[in-house]
Amino acid sequence: MKKLLFTILIFFSFFSTLLPVAKALDVVAKSGYWKDIQEAVDSVAASGGGNVYIPEGTFNFVNVNESWTGARVIIPAGVNLFGARTERDSNGSVVEWKTILVMPWDMPGDKSYVPPHWFLIAGNRDPSKPSRFSDIALIGYREFNHSAKGYYLGIRVSGVINFRIDHCRLKEIPDGIFVGVGWDAQPASGVIDHCKLENDYGIPDPYEQRTTGYGINVYRSESIYQWPNIQDIAGKYNDYTVFIEDCYFTKWRHCVLGNHGAHYVMRHCKIEHGWAYGEVDQHPIYTSPQVACRLAEIYDNQFINLDDWTPTANLLIAQHAGSVIVFNNYFNAAPWGNNNGYWSLLQINKGVNYNSSFDPQNNYLWNNSYSGTPAALVDGGIENVDYFLYKPEWYTPYPYPHPLTLEEAKYYVNITGVVIDSSTGLAIENAIVSCNNTFNSTTNSTGGYFISIPIAAPFSCNLTVSKEGYLSNSTIIS
Numbered sequence: 001m002k003k004l005l006f007t008i009l010i011f012f013s014f015f016s017t018l019l020p021v022a023k024a025l026d027v028v029a030k031s032g033y034w035k036d037i038q039e040a041v042d043s044v045a046a047s048g049g050g051n052v053y054i055p056e057g058t059f060n061f062v063n064v065n066e067s068w069t070g071a072r073v074i075i076p077a078g079v080n081l082f083g084a085r086t087e088r089d090s091n092g093s094v095v096e097w098k099t100i101l102v103m104p105w106d107m108p109g110d111k112s113y114v115p116p117h118w119f120l121i122a123g124n125r126d127p128s129k130p131s132r133f134s135d136i137a138l139i140g141y142r143e144f145n146h147s148a149k150g151y152y153l154g155i156r157v158s159g160v161i162n163f164r165i166d167h168c169r170l171k172e173i174p175d176g177i178f179v180g181v182g183w184d185a186q187p188a189s190g191v192i193d194h195c196k197l198e199n200d201y202g203i204p205d206p207y208e209q210r211t212t213g214y215g216i217n218v219y220r221s222e223s224i225y226q227w228p229n230i231q232d233i234a235g236k237y238n239d240y241t242v243f244i245e246d247c248y249f250t251k252w253r254h255c256v257l258g259n260h261g262a263h264y265v266m267r268h269c270k271i272e273h274g275w276a277y278g279e280v281d282q283h284p285i286y287t288s289p290q291v292a293c294r295l296a297e298i299y300d301n302q303f304i305n306l307d308d309w310t311p312t313a314n315l316l317i318a319q320h321a322g323s324v325i326v327f328n329n330y331f332n333a334a335p336w337g338n339n340n341g342y343w344s345l346l347q348i349n350k351g352v353n354y355n356s357s358f359d360p361q362n363n364y365l366w367n368n369s370y371s372g373t374p375a376a377l378v379d380g381g382i383e384n385v386d387y388f389l390y391k392p393e394w395y396t397p398y399p400y401p402h403p404l405t406l407e408e409a410k411y412y413v414n415i416t417g418v419v420i421d422s423s424t425g426l427a428i429e430n431a432i433v434s435c436n437n438t439f440n441s442t443t444n445s446t447g448g449y450f451i452s453i454p455i456a457a458p459f460s461c462n463l464t465v466s467k468e469g470y471l472s473n474s475t476i477i478s
Contacts, residue, residue, distance in 0.1 A: 025043070025044050025047040025048075025049075025050035025051070026044075026050055026051045026053065027040045027043050027044050027050070027051070027052050027053070028040070028052075028053045028055065029052055029053065029054050029055070031054075031055065031057070031059050032054050032055070032057065032058075032059025032060075032061065032099060032100075032101045033059055033060065033061065033062075033063075034061055034062055034072045034073050034118075037052065037054060037073050037081070038073050038074070040052045041073065041074070041075050041076075041079055041081070044079050045076045045078070045079050048078070049078030049079055049129065050078075050079065050080070051079075051080045051081075051082060052079060052080065052081050052082070053082050053083075053084075054081070054082070054083050054084070054099045054101075054136065055084065055099065056083075056084035056098040056099055057098075057099065057100070058100040058102060059099075059100070059101055059102065060101075060102055060103075060104040061101040061102060061103060061104075061118060061138075062103070062104070062107065063104070064104050064105045065105060066107075067107050067108060067109075067116075068116055069116055070116065070117070070120075071116075071117050071118075071119065071120035071156065072116070072117070072118050072119070073118065073119050073120070074119075074120050074122060075119060075120065075121045075122070075131060075133075076122060076123065076129075076131075077121065077122065077123025077124070077126060077129040077130070077131050077159065077160045077161075077163075078123070078126075078128075078129035078130070078131060079131060080131055080132040080133070080134070081119075081131075081132070081133050081134070081136070082132075082134050082135055082136075083097065083098060083099025083134065083135035083136040083137070084098035084099045084135065085098065085135060086098060086135045086167050088167070088194075091246075092167075092194050092246065093194055093246070093248075094135075094167050094169070094194065094196070097135070097136070097137035097169055098135070099135060099136050099137065100136075100137040100139060101118070101136065101137065101138050101139065102139045103138075103139065103140050103141040103150070103152075104141065105141060106141050106145065106148045106149065106150045107141065107150045107152060108149075108150050108151075109150050109151040109152035109174075110151060111151050111208075111210070111213075113181075113182065114153065114156065114178065114181060114182040115151055115152050115153045115174070115175055116152045116153065117152065117153035117154065117155065117156045117178075118138060118152070118153070118154050118155065118173075119133070119154070119155045119156070120155075120156045120157075120158065121133060121155070121156070121157045121158070121160055121163060122157075122158045122159055122160070123158070123159040123160040123161070123186075123188075124159050124186065125159045125160075125161055125186055125187065125188075125239070126161065127161040127162065127239075129160070129161075130160065130161065130162035130163060130164070130190075131160050131163050131164075132163070132164045132165075132166070133155065133163075133164070133165045133166075133168065134164070134165070134166050134167055134168065135166075135167050135168070136168050136169075137168065137169035137170075137171065138154050138155075138168070138169065138170050138171070138173055139169075139171050139172065139173075140152075140171065140172035140173045140174065141172070142172035142174075142201050142202060142211070143171055143172040143201075146200075146201040147201075148172075148211075149211055150174070151174045151175075151211065151213075152173070152174060152175070153173070153174070153175040153176075153178060154170045154173040154175065154176050154177060155168075155170075155176070155177045155178070156177075156178045156179075156181065156182070156185075157177070157178070157179045157180070157188045157190070158179075158180065158182070158184070158185040158186050158188060159185070159186030159187070159188055160188045160189075160190065161188065161189050161190070161239060162189065162190055162404060163188060163189070163190030163191075164190055164191050164192075164193070164404050164405070165177060165190070165191075165192045165193075165195060166191070166192070166193045166194050166195065166405065167193075167194045167195065168195045168196075169195065169196045169197075169198070170195070170196070170197045170198070171196075171198045171199075172198070172199060172200070172201065172202070173197075174202060174210075174211060174212055174213055175213040175214050175217070176197045176214065176215045176216055176217075176252070177192060177195075177197075177215070177216045177217070178214075178216075178217045178219075179216070179217070179218045179219065179242050180218060180219035180220055180221055180240065180260070180262070181217055181218075181219045182222075183222055183223075185219065185221065185222070186221065187219075187220050187221045187224065187239065187240035188240070188242070189237065189238065189239050189240055189241050189242065190242060190243070190404065191242075191243045191244075191245060191402045191404045191405060192216060192242065192243070192244050192245070192247060193243070193244075193245040193246050193247065193401070193402070193405050194245075194246045194247065194405075195247045195248075196247070196248045197215040197216070197247065197248070197249050197250075197252070197255070198248070198249075198250050198251070199212045199250060199251040199252060200250070200251060202251070204251075204252070204253035204275055204277050205253070205277065210253060212251065212252060212253055213252070213253050213254075214252060214253060214254050214257055215249050215252040215254065215255040215256060216242075216244055216247075216255070216256045216257075216264075217254075217257055217258075217259075218242045218256070218257070218258045218259075218262040218264045219258070219259055219260040219261070219262050220240040220260055220261030220262050220263065220294070221240070221260060221261060222260050222290060224260075224261055224291075225261075225289050225290060225291050226261060226291070227261070227291050227294065227357070227358070228294065230294070230295050230323045230325075230362055231394055231395075233263050233294070233295055234295060234297065234323075234325060234395055235297070235395055235396045235397050235398050236398065237398055237402070238263060240261070240262075240263060241263045241264065241265065242262075242263075242264045242265070243264070243265045243267070243398075243402045244256055244264060244265065244266045244267070244269060245265075245267055245268050245269070245400070245401060245402060245405065246268045246269065246401075247269045247270075248269070248270050248271075248272070249269065249270070249271045249272075249274070249279070250271070250272050250273045250274065251273055251274060251275060251307070252274070252275075252279075253275070253277055253278075254277065254278050254279065254280065254281040254318075255271055255274065255279045255280060256279075256280050256281070256296075257278075257280070257281035257282070257283055257293070258281075258282055258283065258293035258294075258296060258322075259282075259283035259284075259285065259292060259293045259321075260285070260290060260291060260292070260293075261291045261292075261293075261294050262293045262294060262295075262296075263294055263295045263296075264295075264296055264297075265296075265297040265298075265398065266280060266296065266297070266298045266299075266301060267297070267298070267299050267300050267301065267397075267400060268300045268301065268400065269301045269302075270301070270302045270304070271301065271302065271303045271304070272302075272304055272305045273305050273306070273307045274303065274306060274307065275307065276306055276314040276315055276316065276342055277315060277318075278315045278316075278317070278318030278347075279303060279315070279316055279317070280296065280298055280316070280317045280318070281317075281318045281319075281320070282296055282317075282318070282319045282320055282321050282322050282324065282360075283320055283321060284320040284321045284352045284353045284358065285321065285353055285354065285355075285358060286352075286353070286354050287354060288354055288355070291358060292320070292321030292322055292353055292358040293320075293321045293322045294322045294323070295322055295323050295324070295325070296317075296322070296323075296324045296325075297324075297325045297397065298317065298324060298325070298326045298329065299325070299326065299327045299328045299329060299397065300328045300329065300400075301329045301330075302329070302330050302331070303316055303329065303330070303331035303332065303342065304330070304331070304332050305332065306332055306334075306339075306340065306341055306342060314334065314339065314341070314342050314343045315342070315343070315344075315347050316331055316342040316344065316345055316346070316347075317345060317346045317347065318347050318349065319346060319347065319348050319349065319360045319363070320349045320352050320353070320360070321352075321353055321358045321359065321360060322358065322360065323360070323361060323362040323363055324346065324360075324363045324364075324365075325363075325364050325395065326345065326346060326363070326364070326365045326368065327364075327365065327366045327367050327368060327391065328367050328368065329345070329368045329369075330368070330369050330370065330371075331345060331368070331370050331371075332370065332371050332372060333370040333371060333372040333373055333374035334372050334373070334374070334375075335373055335374070335375045336375040340372070341370075341371070341372045341374075342374065343374060343375040343376075343379065344374050344375055344376050344377060344378060344379040345365065345368055345370070345374065345377050345378065346363070346365060346377070346378045346379070346387070347378075347379045347380055348360045348363070348378065348379065348380035348381035348386055348387065349380060350380070350381070350386075360381060360386060360387075361386055363378075363381070363386060363387035363388065364387070364388050364390065364391065364392055364395070365377070365378065365387060365388075365389055366389060366390050366391045367391075377389075415435065415449075415461070415463065415477065416448070416449065417433075417448070417449060418443070418446065418447040418448050418449070419431045419433065419443045419447045419449065419465050420447055421470075427443075427445070427446050427447030427448075428443060428447050428467060428470075429443055429444065429445050429446075429447065430443060430467065431443045431447070431449075431465055431466065431467040431470075432465070432466050432467065433449040433463065433464070433465050435461040435462070435463055435464075435477075460476065460477070461476070461477040462474055462475075462476055463475050463476070463477055
């Protein structure tokens, strides 16, 4: 008579990760406290890379009265950091965050060039070591005390090729995300997508008194002085290009800006309740031998429901340098002196760079629409000299969505347990444990098994155990 096998489920876990992953280490941080995150990151980095998961919950990122300089958590390239899987709508936008990191006090920080930052993702431009930062909300203290003055940066990226920051929230974080910024920073390339960068309570000006700065700040490098022809970089994903896709911004001094040779692409984003201080900005450069912002491609965005900052600053795109390609955008417009909309789509400001070759030029705008009546579509510059109201025949936008966003976040279900003889209670070696007759594991000498399954939610598994001379047994896991 055949005896019955019995499987005891010891551990069942549900992880989000990026496929493919070859022999990557998965580590779950003890909490969202910075030391626990850093400990998990260090463990994964020591193994050559892999994934760190912060559990679901709301955590104080630091303790009250705990301050720092530089980066609080350093993530080497090749290490990915995930929060608990977010709830998302049909467009991929987040409905609810499950992993929330909170600043619990008015940590002073500073308004230096690179303020103290929560996270630094740093590499040496090795394309085999991308990093991902996903499904995490960072909440500043100003969310709880609207008069808080502390100044810090959320995420900084340096020298990482093919980074991805996605499905994150930065709320009341004075500076949001810096890429390639700082004398010690290296060029980086990647995508920031499906993120919400929000402020409700800070002020952008006067500059020395600001409590809100830049949503996303992009540099190529402060030590690279190349000034390429825009036809060589437009519509391309270069090793220093940053794509900003499907993001939401509100109330920043500048939502997106670039300098020091930057090339960024802002597309399919929504900017709402802005201060019109230059929602998008191309910064100039004042000192030799450095270069200014090179190129911004801005298309398929909405700029709506303006909350102007001053009656003389209703700026949408403020261009002090380089070139812009602007098309298929929609904005609320208004004539000069009217604070209910943007006075123009693009304001060109020449003569502020130390080298006039960095001044605004080779700008192309077409198929942009608006409600109301703008004072002018373009303010400043000369048509057919500084800017052109048509699509250049040589230009093709880079495919949307960016390929990095198509590497779907699949889920690993890790199932482990032991198989025992139902009559004797002894462990059974060399039994076959199978999930849905597809993913198998053979039990070891202690009856233990482990199955790791990449799947898409919702998840259901018919877990079956079998061995010659025994009756098989099964159970459903979902």
